[in-house]
Amino acid sequence: MLCFGQTVAMVGIEGARSRARAEVTAAIKEEARRQLAEEGAARLSLRAVARELGMVSSALYRYFPGRDELLTALIVDAYSAAGAVAEAAASDSEGSAPSVRWREVCRALRRWALAHPHEYALVYGSPVPGYAAPDRTTEAASRIAMALFGVVADAVAAGDCAEPVDGPPAELLADAREVRARIGLELPAAVLARSLVVWPQLFGLIGFEVFGQLRGVIERRETYFDHAVDQLAATLGLFGERSARS
Amino acid sequence: MLCFGQTVAMVGIEGARSRARAEVTAAIKEEARRQLAEEGAARLSLRAVARELGMVSSALYRYFPGRDELLTALIVDAYSAAGAVAEAAASDSEGSAPSVRWREVCRALRRWALAHPHEYALVYGSPVPGYAAPDRTTEAASRIAMALFGVVADAVAAGDCAEPVDGPPAELLADAREVRARIGLELPAAVLARSLVVWPQLFGLIGFEVFGQLRGVIERRETYFDHAVDQLAATLGLFGERSARS
DNA sequence: CCAATGCGAGAGCACTGCTCTTGTTTTTCC
DNA sequence: GGAAAAACAAGAGCAGTGCTCTCGCATTGG
Numbered sequence: 001m002l003c004f005g006q007t008v009a010m011v012g013i014e015g016a017r018s019r020a021r022a023e024v025t026a027a028i029k030e031e032a033r034r035q036l037a038e039e040g041a042a043r044l045s046l047r048a049v050a051r052e053l054g055m056v057s058s059a060l061y062r063y064f065p066g067r068d069e070l071l072t073a074l075i076v077d078a079y080s081a082a083g084a085v086a087e088a089a090a091s092d093s094e095g096s097a098p099s100v101r102w103r104e105v106c107r108a109l110r111r112w113a114l115a116h117p118h119e120y121a122l123v124y125g126s127p128v129p130g131y132a133a134p135d136r137t138t139e140a141a142s143r144i145a146m147a148l149f150g151v152v153a154d155a156v157a158a159g160d161c162a163e164p165v166d167g168p169p170a171e172l173l174a175d176a177r178e179v180r181a182r183i184g185l186e187l188p189a190a191v192l193a194r195s196l197v198v199w200p201q202l203f204g205l206i207g208f209e210v211f212g213q214l215r216g217v218i219e220r221r222e223t224y225f226d227h228a229v230d231q232l233a234a235t236l237g238l239f240g241e242r243s244a245r246s
Numbered sequence: 247m248l249c250f251g252q253t254v255a256m257v258g259i260e261g262a263r264s265r266a267r268a269e270v271t272a273a274i275k276e277e278a279r280r281q282l283a284e285e286g287a288a289r290l291s292l293r294a295v296a297r298e299l300g301m302v303s304s305a306l307y308r309y310f311p312g313r314d315e316l317l318t319a320l321i322v323d324a325y326s327a328a329g330a331v332a333e334a335a336a337s338d339s340e341g342s343a344p345s346v347r348w349r350e351v352c353r354a355l356r357r358w359a360l361a362h363p364h365e366y367a368l369v370y371g372s373p374v375p376g377y378a379a380p381d382r383t384t385e386a387a388s389r390i391a392m393a394l395f396g397v398v399a400d401a402v403a404a405g406d407c408a409e410p411v412d413g414p415p416a417e418l419l420a421d422a423r424e425v426r427a428r429i430g431l432e433l434p435a436a437v438l439a440r441s442l443v444v445w446p447q448l449f450g451l452i453g454f455e456v457f458g459q460l461r462g463v464i465e466r467r468e469t470y471f472d473h474a475v476d477q478l479a480a481t482l483g484l485f486g487e488r489s490a491r492s
Numbered sequence: 493c494c495a496a497t498g499c500g501a502g503a504g505c506a507c508t509g510c511t512c513t514t515g516t517t518t519t520t521c522c
Numbered sequence: 523g524g525a526a527a528a529a530c531a532a533g534a535g536c537a538g539t540g541c542t543c544t545c546g547c548a549t550t551g552g
Contacts, residue, residue, distance in 0.1 A: 017498075017549065041372075042288060046540065058542080059500050067540065125372030126287075126364075127457055138462065169473055171466040179463055196464065197474045204450015211373055216384065217425055218442065220417040227415055228443045235477065263518065263529075292509065304511080305531050313509065 025063050027053060029077065032070055033119075040118050041071065071122070076140045078119040083143030085112045090147045098155030099233040099240025105151060106202060106229040109144070113206045120210050124203050145199060146183065152195050153187040155238050161191060162237035168193040191237070198232050205229070271309050273299060275323065278316055279365075286364050287317065317368070322386045324365040329389030331358045336393045344401030345479040345486025351393060352448060352475040359452045366456050370449050391445060392429065398441050399433040401484050407437060408483035414439040437483070444478050451475070 031049050046067050050057040064070045089108035093101040113120040123141070155161040167173070167190050176193035185192070205228050208214050209221055218224045233240070277295050292313050296303040310316045335354035339347040359366040369387070401407040413419070413436050422439035431438070451474050454460050455467055464470045479486070 015550075021498090045538085047538080056501050057540085058502075061541075062499060121372035124453075124459070125457075126367035141459075169469050171469045172464075172473055175464050175466055175470070178465075197470070197477060200450040200454035200459065201447035201474075202450065204446040204448065204453065207370075207450065207453065208446035211371075213370070213387075213446065218418075218421050219424075220421055223415050223417045224421070224443070227418055228447075231443060231481065235481070267529090291507085293507080302532050303509080304533075307510075308530065 021063070028060065028063055028070070029073060033074060033077070036074060036118050036122070037116065041122055044071065046070065072137060074119070075122050075137050078116070078123050079137060079140035080143060081116075081119070082109065082112055082123065083140065083147065085109065086144050086147035090151055093151075094154075097240030098151060098158070098160045098238040099230070101151040101154070102148075102233045102236070102238055103226065103229050105147060106232075107226070109202070110206050110209070110225055113210050117210050120206070124207055125211070142183070146185075148199060148202070149183075149185055149187070149192065149195050152191060152236060152238070153185050156187045156191055160239040162239070163188070164190045164194055164237065168197070172196075194236055198236055202229070202232060267309070274306065274309055274316070275319060278320060279323070282320060282364050282368070283362065287368055290317065292316065318383060320365070321368050321383050324362070324369050325383060325386035326389060327362075327365070328355060328358055328369065329386065329393065331355065332390050332393035336397055339397075340400075343486030344397060344404070344406045344484040345476070347397045347400070348394075348479045348482070348484055349472065349475050351397060352478075353472070355390070355448070356452050356455070356471055359456050363456050366452070370453055371457070388429070392431075394445060394448070395429075395431055395433070395438065395441050398437060398482060398484070399431050402433045402437055406485040408485070409434070410436045410440055410483065414443070418442075440482055444482055448475070448478060 028049060031052050032044060035044050035049060035052075044067070046060055047057040049070075050060045064073070085108050086105050089105045090101065093104040096104070113124075123137075152161065168176075172193045173189050176189040176196060179196065180187070180189060180192055187195075205225060209218075209225070214221060214224075274295060277298050278290060281290050281294060281298075290313070292306055293303040295316075296306045310319065331354050332351050335351045336347065339350040342350075359370075369383075398407065414422070418439045419435050422435040422442060425442065426433070426435060426438055451471060455464075455471070460467060460470075
């Protein structure tokens, strides 16, 4: 019994039946993602997806229990797509100075967000369905943060990260310690605390641009973003040659 | 001919007709805001609003051309509510040190956002209707930013703001100068540029909390936010007694 | 081979935004 | 004051939505 929506990568020996099921499920998600990119999450219509796929709407309920579940499947995919982009940028820049690695990961996330605004809205915008985010989304979400914190951890390990001058308050340190215990990342609690503070600020920058809040205010958005991200790197204490702008 | 949705404050001598019209318009918006707060923007239903008000749905179209226009009216109201909150915090803290004024305004915005999550989502979350934000929303939006930048400007005027050590790039300065010319605020372009960089980061912090992105990560959210905001004040170069935590 | 299960199609329900028409009330102008 | 004009509420109706249920057909597993 396959659960709905999960990416059935390895179907293997399974009969033709479940293979067909996996293919139809993938086709549904693909068409849904297409409509999402075109019209946005609010206008994503189950019936339209079914229509485009040449099947009747009720048949679609064999694959997804409802519209919200289709959406959460798309959310999980979007999270992991963004996570993959961030991880790729982090590993591609391995060996570079911490501040340029940080900048590369941030740039990659921004690029992905601008290329997929509706999917970005799905994961970092207002929560669309009822209100509760299922657990599978949060664990998919952590990949992005892990990629970000990973370059900080690498910098600390290499001695390329300055210790905070005036440490964060004790309560924040406690939260940081709990997070560290859960994700198992090797870095001082004070540095993780600093990262946890910077983390939402990065998505504030990206979100403002994607959601059009910068329209009529900032025109040279690329340099704006790069400068902001460099400043965040400085806040994080990341070392690196100053402004190795390509 | 009254335009839809606009707050008809001064009806004055006008006949009983337009007075009734203003009242009905206000009642519609009130009920819509109630439903918005309960169910979110996606589930706001024109018919349900009409039903709750004891009228038929088609009658509602005499007051609002459509659902989207009702929503943009709510957006404008939400913007100006948040703007009023920010302005009040700014003027209430007049005379205090710049960094504590900054913190007060930030706190006030966070409090409002947490108290009205769906309205916050309306203005700083994913853009819900088609895609374009009418002009009236952007001018209402500027009030919030003006309150924020206002305390920075006051700090500069009082000599309580440090000049940036390494200035922002030239292109960002150009954008800052254009913004300054448009809004007519007395502060150096470099300082405004710094403020424009910090601005989205603040709403990244608020948005992450309101949208539940901090769930399971940061538990002591108040100290977290205060610390982050203090750090932003430092980035802005705002002077003030260190951590005058109440 | 035959029962069990998975599946697609259709009808149908309750709901949505929106339009058009039909009377009624109110304002406005001569 | 009375007639023309405008504003209004109500209803019917259209196209679309998510979702449920039932019905036959196909595939699967024992």
